[in-house]
Amino acid sequence: MLDTIFFYVFALLTIGGAIATITRRSAMHSALSLIVSLLGVAGLYLLQKAEFLFAVQIVLYIGGIMVLFLFVIMLVNLDQAAKERQFNRQWLLGLVASVLVGAQMVWMLNSAGVLSLPAAVPAPAATGPGNIEALADLLFREYLLPFEVASLLLLVAIVGSVMMAKKTS
Amino acid sequence: MPEGYLPIFVFMVVALLFPVVAIVAAKLVRPSSPFATKLEAYECGIKAASSSRGRYTVRFYIVAILFVIFDVETIFLYPWAVRYQSLGWFGVAEVTVFLVILVVGYVWAYKKGALQWV
Numbered sequence: 001m002l003d004t005i006f007f008y009v010f011a012l013l014t015i016g017g018a019i020a021t022i023t024r025r026s027a028m029h030s031a032l033s034l035i036v037s038l039l040g041v042a043g044l045y046l047l048q049k050a051e052f053l054f055a056v057q058i059v060l061y062i063g064g065i066m067v068l069f070l071f072v073i074m075l076v077n078l079d080q081a082a083k084e085r086q087f088n089r090q091w092l093l094g095l096v097a098s099v100l101v102g103a104q105m106v107w108m109l110n111s112a113g114v115l116s117l118p119a120a121v122p123a124p125a126a127t128g129p130g131n132i133e134a135l136a137d138l139l140f141r142e143y144l145l146p147f148e149v150a151s152l153l154l155l156v157a158i159v160g161s162v163m164m165a166k167k168t169s
Numbered sequence: 170m171p172e173g174y175l176p177i178f179v180f181m182v183v184a185l186l187f188p189v190v191a192i193v194a195a196k197l198v199r200p201s202s203p204f205a206t207k208l209e210a211y212e213c214g215i216k217a218a219s220s221s222r223g224r225y226t227v228r229f230y231i232v233a234i235l236f237v238i239f240d241v242e243t244i245f246l247y248p249w250a251v252r253y254q255s256l257g258w259f260g261v262a263e264v265t266v267f268l269v270i271l272v273v274g275y276v277w278a279y280k281k282g283a284l285q286w287v
Contacts, residue, residue, distance in 0.1 A: 055247055056244055060240055060241065063240060064236065064240040064241070065237065067233050071229060071230050071233040072230075074225045075227065075229075132252075133251060133252055136248035136252035136256070140248070140252065140259075140263055147263065147267065148266055148267060148270075150245065150267075151242075151266075151267045151271055152270060154238050154271055154274070155274040157234070158271075158274035158275070158277070158278055159274065161238075162231060162277075162283045165228070165230055165231045165234075165283075166281065166283060
């Protein structure tokens with residue numbers, strides 16, 4: 001019961017944030033709305049007992065990726081875009097197309113029997129070690145080499161970003 | 170919701186309510202008499218020359234990118250910290266190799282002057 005309430009709260013946050021993201025005129029407001037939406041997704045991960053994904057969502061997406069978004073908004077000149085029409089004139093055609101695609105998806109899912117499932121199924125109770133423990137065992141024992149190679153990938157990212165943004169003076 | 174997260178959620182709700190209640194309560198109590206002089210720069214303050222939404226130098230972007238990269242590093246350390254006891258010295262060795270490779274990159278960026286202020 002409590003889980004269902006939390007599910008709808010987080011779902012509302014996600015969808016509300018997403019709608020605000022695409023309708024705000026100021027790019028900065030859009031980015032801040034996107035943070036709300038991502039926070040809702042983080043809550044949905046937590047409801048599914050995916051605690052590692054919850055941490056990744058908060059630390060990486062809300063903490064890191066959004067910083068990049070805000071920096072990009074500050075780096076480029078958005079005054080022009082803020083004054084122009086927000087939605088183009090083909091909105092009627094777009095509405096018809098999206099309704100058609102949506103109806104097609106619903107029909108497909110219905111014929112596959114997905115829609116007949118009860119709504120908002122709570123996650124099965126986790127047994128044994130938690131999500132993060134299981135991930136740690138896999139990452140540090142079985143997938144040792146990919147883990148170390150990931151650090152090389154990050155090293156390449158450091159070198160690439162510094163070389164691209166640094167002036168050769 | 171997994172056990173133990175309810176206090177965090179309550180904390181978040183209180184944190185969200187606090188500014189809302191403060192702003193609404195202040196709005197109800199204070200008198201309202203807006204006029205243009207109130208919005209100007211105060212006393213010896215300098216009048217704004219242009220919009221604050223100007224373009225920033227790309228140098229700040231390097232700092233942001235480096236922050237994201239070390240953010241990813243932190244998230245890799247998280248499962249290791251949870252499983253620290255059972256992984257033992259093997260895990261310490263693994264993470265040391267992981268960190269050394271990244272610290273090499275950090276030292277290189279530092280030497281290159283990427284973190285220097287202007």
